[in-house]
Amino acid sequence: MKRLGQRFFLGLVLVLLYAPIFILLIYSVNSAKFSLQWQGFSLRWYQELFQDRALWEAFFNSIALGLCASLLATVIGVLTCVNLFISRQKQHALYLLLLLLVIIPDLVLGVSLLIFFNLSQIPLGFFSLLIAHITFCIPFVVLTINARITTMDPNLYFSALDLGASRYLALTRILLPLLWPAVLSAFLLSFTLSFDDVIISYFVAGPDFSILPLAIYSLVRAGVTPELNALCSITFGLSMVLVVISHRLSRKTT
Amino acid sequence: MKTKAYSVYILYIWLFLFSFLPLLLVLAVSVLSKDSNKLVTLPLTLSNYAGLFTPVFAKILLRSVLIALLTTGLCLLVAYPFSYFMIKSRHRSLLLLLIIIPFWTSSLIRTYALIAILKYKGLLNALLLKWHIIDAPLSLLYSNFAVISGLVYNLFPFMVLPIVNNMERFDFRLLEAAQDLGASRWAAFTRVFLPGTAAGVLSGCILVFLPAMTLFYIPNVLGGARSILLGNLIQNQFLVLEDWPQGAATSAVLTAILLLLLACYRQQNKGRAR
Numbered sequence: 001m002k003r004l005g006q007r008f009f010l011g012l013v014l015v016l017l018y019a020p021i022f023i024l025l026i027y028s029v030n031s032a033k034f035s036l037q038w039q040g041f042s043l044r045w046y047q048e049l050f051q052d053r054a055l056w057e058a059f060f061n062s063i064a065l066g067l068c069a070s071l072l073a074t075v076i077g078v079l080t081c082v083n084l085f086i087s088r089q090k091q092h093a094l095y096l097l098l099l100l101l102v103i104i105p106d107l108v109l110g111v112s113l114l115i116f117f118n119l120s121q122i123p124l125g126f127f128s129l130l131i132a133h134i135t136f137c138i139p140f141v142v143l144t145i146n147a148r149i150t151t152m153d154p155n156l157y158f159s160a161l162d163l164g165a166s167r168y169l170a171l172t173r174i175l176l177p178l179l180w181p182a183v184l185s186a187f188l189l190s191f192t193l194s195f196d197d198v199i200i201s202y203f204v205a206g207p208d209f210s211i212l213p214l215a216i217y218s219l220v221r222a223g224v225t226p227e228l229n230a231l232c233s234i235t236f237g238l239s240m241v242l243v244v245i246s247h248r249l250s251r252k253t254t
Numbered sequence: 255m256k257t258k259a260y261s262v263y264i265l266y267i268w269l270f271l272f273s274f275l276p277l278l279l280v281l282a283v284s285v286l287s288k289d290s291n292k293l294v295t296l297p298l299t300l301s302n303y304a305g306l307f308t309p310v311f312a313k314i315l316l317r318s319v320l321i322a323l324l325t326t327g328l329c330l331l332v333a334y335p336f337s338y339f340m341i342k343s344r345h346r347s348l349l350l351l352l353i354i355i356p357f358w359t360s361s362l363i364r365t366y367a368l369i370a371i372l373k374y375k376g377l378l379n380a381l382l383l384k385w386h387i388i389d390a391p392l393s394l395l396y397s398n399f400a401v402i403s404g405l406v407y408n409l410f411p412f413m414v415l416p417i418v419n420n421m422e423r424f425d426f427r428l429l430e431a432a433q434d435l436g437a438s439r440w441a442a443f444t445r446v447f448l449p450g451t452a453a454g455v456l457s458g459c460i461l462v463f464l465p466a467m468t469l470f471y472i473p474n475v476l477g478g479a480r481s482i483l484l485g486n487l488i489q490n491q492f493l494v495l496e497d498w499p500q501g502a503a504t505s506a507v508l509t510a511i512l513l514l515l516l517a518c519y520r521q522q523n524k525g526r527a528r
Contacts, residue, residue: 006339013336014352017410020367023377027370076268079261091262097269103516104277107468107485108505111492112276115283115502135272138265189358196360198471203492213362220366220475224373232363239359247351 021236028229045226046234055215055231062195062212065126069133070190076134077141078183082175085149086157098139109136110203117204124206132204133197137190144189144250148182181249188246192239280509284502302503311487311504318484321398322466325405326413329462330455332406333413337454340414341421350418357411365404365475372400372476396478404472409465413458420454456519464512484508 031042049055084091101109110132117128156178160170176183198213205214212235219228284302289295305311340349356364371377372394379391394400428450432442470485477483482490488508491501 006342009335010339010343010349013332014349017352017356017407020364020371020407023370024363024367076265080265083261087262089262094262094266094269097266097274100277101269101273103464103512104273104509105464105468105512107470107488108277108280108509109273111488111501111505112280113272114492115279115498116272116276119279131272135268138268142265192358196358196362198360198362199469202471202489213360216360216366217362217471220362220369224366224369228366229370232366236359236363240355243355243358244351247354251347 024229024236025233028226028233030226033226045230049227049230049234052227054210055212058210058212058215061126061210065129065133065211066191066194069130069137069194070187072130073134073137073141073190074183074187077138077145077186078179081142081145081149082171082179085152085154085175088154098142101135102139106136106197106199110200113200114203124204125209128204128206129201129209129211132200133194136197136200137193140189140193141186144186145179145182147250148179152178185246185249188242188249192242192246195235196239277509280502280505283498284506286499288497288499299499302499303507305500306503306507314482314484314487317482318467321402321405321483322463324402325409325466326459326462328402328406329410329413330459333410333417333458334455337414337417337421341418353411353414353418356408357415361408361469362471362475364408365472368400368404368407368476369395372403395476396481398477398481400476401473401481401483404476405466405469408469408472409462412461412465416457416461417451417454420451420457424450453523456522460515460519463515467508 026038028045029041029043030038031044032039080094113128113132113135114124116122117124117131122128122131152175156174157170160174161167165173196213198217201211201214202217205211216228216231216235219225219231285298285300287295287297287299287301340346340353343349369376373379374391374393374395376395378394379388382388383391424447428446429442432446433439437445467483468485468488470483470489473481473483473486484504488501488504491497491504495501
């Protein structure tokens with residue numbers, strides 16, 4: 001009886017957590033435009049969505065931005081973690097800077113980058129977004145990679161050196177293969193972060209470069225439409241797939 | 255053997271240039287004056303901070319804090335038993351994944367999804383009418399109720415994850431030991447389990463409270479004209495009014511409040527560790 005109550009509670013919370021998304025999904029394939037009533041399955045809203053040139057542009061901009069930002073953030077994060085691992089130096093100042101970046105609200109980071117770009121004459125657009133996205137992805141990359149690398153034995157690397165491997169070889173044949181799942185997981189998480197970010201992008205995007213989350217935001221403020229339901233369903237589905245893959249990968253590492 | 259970690263400096267330079275320096279600039283701009291052409295200009299002034307001691311600002315600050323507190327309380331009320339049942343469950347890893355998914359997916363989209371439920375002709379009203387709980391549809395959307403629902407809905411995983419993390423490390427034999435020594439179940443809970451998991455609760459509360467004050471799009475989407483929170487105020491000052499110095503001062507005050515909270519939290523934790 002008690003277990004039943006517990007299961008009921010767990011189930012109820014999860015239903016409340018996922019119900020809005022499922023309802024969104026159902027509405028997106030409902031052929032009715034305004035009504036709550038179910039008027040039959042239809043992919044009409046998806047078809048109409050796919051004809052929107054501006055949204056496609058925003059979508060591809062977001063993909064390009066996400067790929068570049070997560071790639072660069074991952075490279076910077078991996079280089080840092082590997083180097084700290086090999087040199088066995090403690091970089092307290094670095095951890096403080098990363099901690100600062102984590103605890104500062106997105107809003108304040110967005111505002112501060114807007115001021116920075118304005119004063120340093122960096123025009124708002126792809127480049128400013130790229131810098132901002134790399135910056136907020138870095139702490140998550142370092143966290144993910146560090147969780148894995150600290151469980152590894154540094155002697156693996158040093159034995160490879162002793163056995164005559166060059167530093168490059170020891171890195172690419174020993175360390176990176178061991179780190180690979182964590183690296184991929186960090187990359188995917190960075191991509192979803194970049195792909196979904198509204199707050200920071202809102203400040204640094206500028207008027208000429210459109211990305212998907214901001215396009216969605218301006219549509220959301222205009223109100224509920226079936227096309228928007230379809231768009232949100234697709235975007236949510238995409239992030240969900242990436243998160244599940246990344247979760248699988250990160251569990252493999254431990 | 256010690257190698258120089260040169261590539262670490264890439265990260266140092268990056269973080270200095272793109273997070274530390276910009277944050278310093280916020281402080282700098284907050285003591286400058288407004289200029290309609292260049293946005294900011296000399297002379298130095300403290301009037302932007304003085305501008306924050308107005309009844310309007312105090313009202314917004316108070317409302318933000320109240321709404322954030324309510325959100326935190328509601329999240330905790332659900333998340334604490336949820337986390338407990340979750341780690342006792344056989345399907346723990348699946349449940350964890352189900353909590354992590356919303357953590358990483360777009361919270362804007364999840365906020366949008368709430369509109370269809372809360373709106374005047376939405377699902378909630380339809381259900382309540384059907385079950386004869388209400389006679390006429392309620393206007394739920396564009397109210398503080400909608401804002402708090404949106405915040406709780408979005409920030410719930412932020413409360414669960416640290417609590418679960420903490421409870422997983424709790425040694426449940428301590429509870430048996432307490433009961434063996436004659437403590438009632440209630441006493442074992444309040445004197446052993448609650449203090450033992452308080453650190454997780456505190457981190458969760460901070461992780462919910464901080465964003466609750468700054469997620470400006472949730473009040474924008476779900477709230478009415480009067481549900482302006484601190485986040486919306488800053489957004490307005492920067493992008494609508496273009497009063498950067500005032501906006502920077504507000505951001506600085508917000509950050510100061512948050513840092514103060516975190517400092518209290520650290521102090522609390524240190525006290526416990528001793």
